[in-house]
Amino acid sequence: MVSLIVFIPLLTAFFLLTLNKNAGELIRRTAFGASLLTFFISLGLFTGFDSETAAFQFVERYAWIREFRIEYSVGVDGISLFLVLLTTFLSPLVILSTWSSVKHRVREYLFFFLILETGMIGTFVAVDVFLFYVFWEVMLIPMYFLIGVWGGERRIYAALKFLLYTMVGSLLMLVAILYLASLHHTQYGTLTFDLLRLYTLEIPVNAQMWLFAAFALSFAIKVPLFPFHTWLPDAHVEAPTGGSVILAGVLLKMGTYGFLRFALPLFPDAAHAAAPLIMALSVVGIVYGALVALVQPDMKKLIAYSSVSHLGFVMLGLFAFNIQGVEGALYQMLGHGLSTGALFLLVGVVYERRHTRLISEYGGLWKQLPLFASVFLITMLSSIGLPGLNGFVGEFLILLGTFQANTLVGAVAVSGVVLGAVYMLRLYQRVVFGPLMQPENANLTDLSRRELAIFVPLIALMLLMGLYPKPFLSRMEKSVEATLARIHKEAAPSTHAMADLTRSRPVLSESVTSE
Amino acid sequence: MVPISYHLILSGILFTIGVTGVLLRRNIIIIFMAIELMLNAVNLSFVALARHFGNMDGQIIVFFVMSVAAAEVAVGLAIILLVFRGRETVNADELNLMRW
């Protein structure tokens, strides 16, 4: 089933190439159908998921490169499950948005997009580190094309920057992966790229530092963690709508996913050592991203910097090393995917009508576009973490977790909650409220049915995730616990022992008086 | 008897003279001749070593080297002719259509 989800988009992509490039409607429908099919199949993962175990589920494994004992092995656990779902959920919506946002070279656009989808899903489901790396890199290229061909004015610069920046990190990570495999060779006599086996390695602390640095650099660039973020505004601004949505919605999560899946459990000592630094960078990123977002004249750039801020929260949650923080981070990853994806789609809506992203070109849109304004409102609220919407649960859990791990950082991070409201409300006010200043805006049309079809699922999910997070959290729990156990170098947790462990860990004061 | 190292050092000196010639002269024909000098210096080593080891390998190698030198000269002079026809010069300094 997992392989099906991974490869349906790829096969469809190549099928698209056989179609006449002028048959736009057919091409779009085919792509949409395929991505929708992928989504429905991936729903099976959700329903069939056993939330009582931390193990990988729906596992498929075949020998691939025997010389290196590399396997094609895929599966999902509570950590990757929702990221896969997020990807399969956003993809059809993005394809739906291409009807109006992509006018030329549709076939190629969708070709690259579907390959991108395969790359993203593959990255999340890969259990073999080599396979992970392959998908990780594969995904770069279509994204690069999406930005470079269908992007804005400075698209080439942005695309190249995106590509090179990401590659710097990932190639160093490749070396680190190789080192891990060869370490396994030294310790157990065989090479392996199987993540679960690599988890069992005894890595000297000194080596851990370097390896962690290599992995962390790669992931930090992707996240992007301050100060590695400068590719993001450029890429976001220049990317076409669909590209921005996927970039913000899914690609950034690969960095945080990478931390959670690889960097932290593989190198627990290094992770602990680096935690203060990374938490500091994250919290700087939160405040910094928010402040810089505050003064952006370009909507997409504003959202891009807001992503820097939001992902700072996610990183904080991860490095809190407690269940609330990590679950919150995971939840925030999903939440951010939805809300920021929706924000970019919204910008796309007005961009298609007005061909400008400058905030100053808008104002007073509510009058003309009430539906748009309402959707925008909910999305914005979700983005600033209003309770009842998805953003809150994640942000709350992250801050709760962070507060325990590092009170000072937690306290500073809370200011991000305030600043988040400041820039988003400012944006909203300047776009939607106020008098309708620009005469060009007087004739704008409200959301079409198709556009509504994009946003309704998004908003429904935002509400669902805000009001009833249990189905999500419960599926994450075991996997997160298992990962945390690795980070804390504890024996694999039994079902209930973990909760007790969490409970008995000292919190604020050293003196713990148990009841 | 002269130790083998004398022969080898002489060979080295001749080889270096050849190398220096390649670097020094502007006329590509002379450069080419300097290369021939290098090959001959090597031949000297081979012959001396053959004598030293008392096996014929060294001498046979010199035989092959001569064949190679002959082939190189044939082709090399043809190339020099070709270049001269096109450019009317055999000055190495002027043969830099392609650079950087």
Next chain:
Amino acid sequence: MDFVTFFALAIPLVVIAIMVIAHPSPVYSALFLVLTLFLLAVYFLFLDAHVVAALQIIVYAGAIMVLFLFVIMLLNLQSDTQPTPRHGLGRAAIIGGVILVAELGLLLQRSSSEQAESSLPENFGTVEALGSQLFTTYLLPFEITGILLLVAVVGAVVLAKR
């Protein structure tokens, strides 16, 4: 080969070799090269390489150098081409040469083996010895040399024909 012979041959060899690369006229350079090759042939004789010495004169000094002179005449190159500024290349060449020879000398000096020369087989350096080796052990290389020369011939024709 005793020391007297060695130095009697080596010193002129070096001097003449320097003349090859130092004389401004290509024709003289070529003639000095011929001289070098002759001296080497003599040197080979003293090293019991009779056949090689003969080949050196016939093939090298005879055939190859004639070809050189022929081309020099054909191109009508009387002296080294008009002087162009050398940008220190010449100095670099000489410095490089000195360093290289110093390094070679030092390394070769270190390798002066004390082991005595092996006793020579009876027919060492004769046509017979060379021939029998050439057609037994070195049979395949010998054949390949044929192809090598064929390539050279074809190549020369391809390039030089008008």
Next chain:
Amino acid sequence: MDMTLPAVNWLSVLPTLLLSATGMLALFWDIWIKDDERSLLGWLSLTGIAVTALCSWLLWGQNDVVSFSGMFALDAYALFFNLVFCLVAGLTVLMSLSYLETAEIRHGEYYALILFATVGMTVMAAATDLIFIFLGLETMSIAVYVLAGIWRQHLTSHEAALKYFLLGAFASGFLLYGIALIYGATGSVQLGPIAEHVGTQGSSPLLLLGMGLLIVGFGFKVAAVPFHVWTPDVYQGSPTTVTAFMAVGVKAAAFAAFARIFLHTLGAVHADWQGILWVVAALTMTVGNVTALVQHNIKRMLAYSSIAHAGYLLVAMVAGSDVGGAALLYYLVAYGLMNLGAFGVMVAVGRRGEPHEELDDYAGLGFRYPALGMAMTVFMLSLTGVPPLVGFTGKFYIFSAAVQAGYLWLAVIGALNSVVSAYYYIRVVVNMYMREGGAIVELPSLRSALGVAILIAAIGTVLMGVFPSASMSLAGASFLSLG
């Protein structure tokens, strides 16, 4: 007179023999063939190459047949390289069929020279005697010198031939001197005895000197820094197909001999040469990639790229061991496929009198000629090392070998270099897909043979990348056959 002919195992020289025969046949047929049928010579050569490849394939498993008094080894290593050379020569011939027309190069000698050069390569891969290796190298080199200058109407081609020839001869001198000194150090020029001597006696100053000079000589052929300087000029000036042949074939052959001598024969004293190669490899990667950044002529850029790739290959050499050797072999195939493909696309883009070698000529190509654009994209990405293409798998193999051998920093330098290289490879893609217009005029429809060549390269690039296992095990087994 007492003369016993050595054991003659014709099977062992069969591939070499077949190629030589085809070459001569082509040479002679050229005398009679009509002008407008000259492309038949190409097909003849292709047939010969195919038969050679087939025969090499069939000979697989006849391991350790050393014949001609230990001069020539028909081990899997040699057969593997035979296959590589046949692939290179075959693709070159396929590309040349149309290229010779557009570039107005005579057919007859061209194919013969390609075949003879290939003969030289097979000798280099199979010879187990230094002097025989030298002969193979000279056979190959002289043929390629001529090929470089065969574009008679282009002054750049003359100059390329001259530079290549002069420096090649110069380098041969060093190589030969190295052989002489190794002969002096070990008393033999046969690899077996040398290995034995080195294994028991260790290194001596004379051996070190010889090794150093050999590195200089081979460094020239594989275009390693600082012996790489000729590469850009020669590659740029030569006819494109010859450039492809040089970039891949010559380099592969040089590495075949280089690796056989150093990894196997001189393996016992690897500590004495690894340090030098380490520095050379790092320099080669860096200089190649960094200089390629500023090139605007794609051919010249690919030349620098080939220098950089020589650097990666040297990393495999440095790593040594079985994994390193296997990685070297594997990467040579990978490098060959993608580079030949890239040159194939260049051939396709060029027209009579307009070679179209500048970066700007590729503007908008991708959407106008989707197949060609896609192929070029695949090659460029593969050269960059993007999975799942063969360039990535190859680099993975090499870096893996380096890491396992403990050369972590070399792997890191290689990784960073890959990033730098991404910039200039991707720039080609940028031009093809993200820029419009350019000076390009309409292409003639893709000529079939050339198309097939590009297709083969592209399919190979993808398939070997996605399913590398078979070729990896082949490379591994081949290297292990050195013993």
Next chain:
Amino acid sequence: MEHPHAAEVAVQTVSYLRYIVLFPLLGVVFNLFLGPRYGRRVVNWVSPGMIFLSFCFAFAAFVQLPDGGALVDSVYPWIYSGALQVDMALRVDPLSGTMIMVITGVGFLIHVYSVGYMAHDEDVVRYFAYLNLFTTAMLLLVLGDNILLLFVGWEGVGLCSYLLIGFWYTDDEKASAGKKAFIVNRIGDAGFLLGLFLLFWSLGAHGVWTLSFSEIAAHASVLPVTTVTLICLLFFVGAAGKSAQIPLYVWLPDAMAGPTPVSALIHAATMVTAGIYLIARMHFLYSLSPTALAVVAVVGAVTALFAATIALVQTDIKKVLAYSTVSQLGYMFLGLGVGAYAAGVFHVMTHAFFKALLFLGAGSVIHGMSEEQDIRKMGGLKSKMPTTYGTFAIGCLAIAGFPFLSGFFSKDLILEHAFGSPHGSLLLWLIGTLGAGLTAFYMFRLFFVTFWGENRSDPEVAQRIHESPQVMTVPLVVLAILSLIGGYFTLPELLSPLYGHAHPHVSLLVKYLPTLLGLGGIGLAYRLYVQAPPFAPGRGGADRLSRQFSGLYQLLLNKYYVDEFYEAAIVRPLLAASEWLWKVWDTLVIDGLVNGTAQVIQANGSVLRFWQTGNVQTYALSFCCGAILILGYYLW
């Protein structure tokens, strides 16, 4: 023990509390999806109707409330993450029971009133959607069984406040006022969250993993006092934000930009009291920390006086009421701060009645005056708007603490405690009492200037002055009645299971001085504004005073320049810093480094290419150098 643990009370599980919240939510859903289709007529019925249904359930719950006990409705598990287990659970006890009665009751009246007030606004559907959403959130806030759920409502009401303040979004100033409210509230929320975290982990350190009020109450005593103080202060930051206390009060006066019924409901009767509710809810913690209580009391008292002084000179009818609200909220905090939780909550209720009444009355005036809000342009309305006049008078009397009206009981109770409770002091009492006098003065200033004297409006406006329709006046009357009798709802008795009984015994002077001062204030207002009307031609006493003390007058008129101070000290530096971070730090430094690295590499390429001179001999030299280096390596 004065304050028994809440956990000891009888808890009864029921399943209808959810409907109290659900009905308003249904109203929201209806308005959103069907409202536009059915239009004003239906919405006018549905929205208040839903609140009424909610009121019915709330009433049922209130009645069913077991003596001193609580009702709990656990709807579904909400956030479960490790030790954090939060349910979507609702709880009615005397405190929240009172609150929901006030919210649904007053809310219903204001909904009804809005039908009339918004009769001419085209966006009425959106208005009612927001208003219903607000009620939902407010109910969730008070019904929430745990702090997190309370926070949901807390943020929800903040959102609705934002939306409703900016309801007339085309006016940039109004939209900005909404934004300001939201952001200032968020600052408070940050404190709230920090308090929550600290509480959660501090209790967790003792093995108690909960956010539920009853359990926190049961285990609060395990916490060290300093931690409790810190928690309380952090929560108080949140409360100060929501309930407009110094220094976070600045949003409330601006919030008057919203429609007047909104001001009545949200910015007077309900939402702004959420902070008081929070502290009353968490009283068991505050009781553990005298420091925290003292801070609350002082901030409350100072705010009460501070806002009252500003209200003295304002000329916008709603601004006066707004500052009055801030001031009254200060009283409530004063009450809480001296440990008189019941008195504080009591004042919440009575304040809800009379302040809602005053705002609705003001709305009625504004409605009748064609949206005029400046009292200097009013006057003499008593004859033209008799019902409004009458009810407004009752409201003014109530807030001024006129004997036996609702404000008299609750405010006096607070002041008595301020003097007599263990946490009280003379100073607090004095400040409160002084404030009471000022309150009476400015309220009657407002009253006299608006309703008495000559009409000073433009003639065309004057022609159209009319009494509001019945749909608006009936709620006024009901609220007026409540303001009259509200003091007799013995709320402190009802709340005694939570807060116990406490009757400080104070001297008669202390008991009656505030009342006397209040009466004095009324008299002074009469003297200054009726006997010497300042806005009429000829200029009266107040005007002269303002000229005599023009410095003070300007200071008050400009609200102590606090907004300007915030603008200069926080907003502008923040924007400037952001601009600098973006343009200098981000673009030049960080991105400069990134691009610089690329450029350096490229520059290296530009240099390295000169290695390829094109000259074959330099190539050979390069060779030689390589050879020399390699041989040198071996030599070395």
